[in-house]
Amino acid sequence: MxxxxxxxxxxxxxxxxxxxxxxxxxxxxxxxxxxxxxxxxxxxxxxxxxxxxxxxxxxxxxxxxxxxxxxxxxxxxxxxxxxxxxxxxxxxxxxxxxxxxxxxxxxxxxxxxxxxxxxxxxxxxxxxxxxxxxxxxxxxxxxxxxxxxxxxxxxxxxxxxxxxxxxxxxxxxxxxxxxxxxxxxxxxxxxxxxGSDEAKMIFVICDKPEQVKQRLFGELDLTATIIPAKGAYTNAPKEMLMIVTRKQVYPKLEEVVKDEDASAFMIVSSASEIFGEGYKDITQNKL
Known part of the structure; x- marks a missing residue:
């Protein structure tokens, strides 16, 4: 509090x-x-x-x-x-x-x-x-x-x-x-x-994946890919979320994850190009 x-x-x-x-x-x-x-x-x-x-x-x-x-x-x-x-x-x-x-x-x-x-x-x-x-x-x-x-x-x-x-x-x-x-x-x-990055690819491992997913859907209009994972030390099963988003949305996404689970493990990398629905058309020729 x-x-x-x-x-x-x-x-x-x-x-x-x-x-x-x-x-x-x-x-x-x-x-x-x-x-x-x-x-x-x-x-x-x-x-x-x-x-x-x-x-x-x-x-x-x-x-x-x-x-x-x-x-x-x-x-x-x-x-x-x-x-x-x-x-x-x-x-x-x-x-x-x-x-x-x-x-x-x-x-x-x-x-x-x-x-x-x-x-x-x-x-x-x-x-x-x-x-x-x-x-x-x-x-x-x-x-x-x-x-x-x-x-x-x-x-x-x-x-x-x-x-x-x-x-x-x-x-x-x-x-x-x-x-x-x-x-x-x-x-x-x-x-x-x-910065100068075009987009972000984020992997999130946390104890409250369901709450994070719901806020991503409801507040940021984002979806995620769920990847089954397991802790090497504890052998405990985990859900890892893979999220790809435009750079403008990333600060709010980070805030959502921190709000739901301050101990969450996040890996953030830059994605120079994203193809698919909502992003670039993979069939479109480059200039």
Whole structure:
């Protein structure tokens, strides 16, 4: 119980730091330079230009129905940490907005702003939360349309926001730098969370394989291959789970295994290519 409380406290400290970093990126680099970096935050910047409602407040207003949708789809545990992050982001964005831009160089603003967002999002995801917005929408869409790739959905949403920023500001330059911010954000977050590996192959030997399997199915939409095993020293029969997943899902998978069995034995390796349902088509010719 104490260990779980310490873990939760640590996660909320991480979420607080992430909210500050995210707000710095928006209020000191992107927003004052008219750079709308995709997602709900980008939409909030555009709405602010028409309504003069603070960007952080708009961000919260748009996110509330989206988070409720996430609660309906994924349960109460999902909503607590996400609402905490959103509330802090709202407060910090609005508070820091009075300081204005720290630079008027659009390239510096886009790269540093995007990098800071990437760091913030990586911290949020490591703590098992989200910042709401497009993350939730993509997750909901994927529950119904599993054949649509996650990165394609994010690209589609971000592209629409960037196009809208071009129309709102009547400036192709700021739209171009918004694209740079989105790309930088994605690269930084990806490197922090997953390194450069394309996919992960995980072998899990634990005392609660059934509980792990159920959470893999229910929370991560993953399946596993069960391999009968036996301890060389104890001769006790075991079930070994072999799981192959995209690198984006691995941190959550690791958390699930640790939650169910802290003494679990895990072997994690990189898989450069995966063929089969949900991955690459083995019959498709390479370019």
């Amino acid at each position: 104490k260990e779980k409380a310490v873990k939760n406290l640590k996660n909320y400290v991480i979420l607080t730091a992430a909210a500050v970093i995210y707000a710095v990126a928006i209020s000191l680099f992107l927003d004052p330079n008219n750079i709308a970096p995709g997602g709900v935050t980008g939409i909030s910047i555009l709405v602010n230009r028409f309504t003069k409602i603070p960007t952080g407040t708009v961000n919260m207003m748009i996110n509330i129905p989206i988070v409720l949708l996430g609660f309906w789809k994924f349960g109460w545990r999902f909503i607590c940490s996400t609402m905490y992050v959103l509330a802090l982001i709202t407060i910090f964005i609005n508070s820091l907005a009075v300081y204005g831009a720290v630079t008027d160089d659009l390239l510096i603003a886009a790269v540093l702003g995007g990098a800071l967002i990437g760091v913030a999002l990586a911290l949020v995801f490591k703590a098992g939360a989200t910042t709401g917005g497009i993350d939730i929408i993509v997750k909901v869409v994927r529950t119904k349309r599993k054949h649509i790739k996650t990165n394609i959905l994010f690209l589609a949403f971000d592209s629409m926001v960037i196009l809208a920023s071009w129309l709102v500001f009547q400036d192709l330059t700021v739209a171009f730098y918004a694209g740079i911010a989105v790309i930088t954000d994605s690269i930084v977050m990806d490197k922090i969370l997953y």
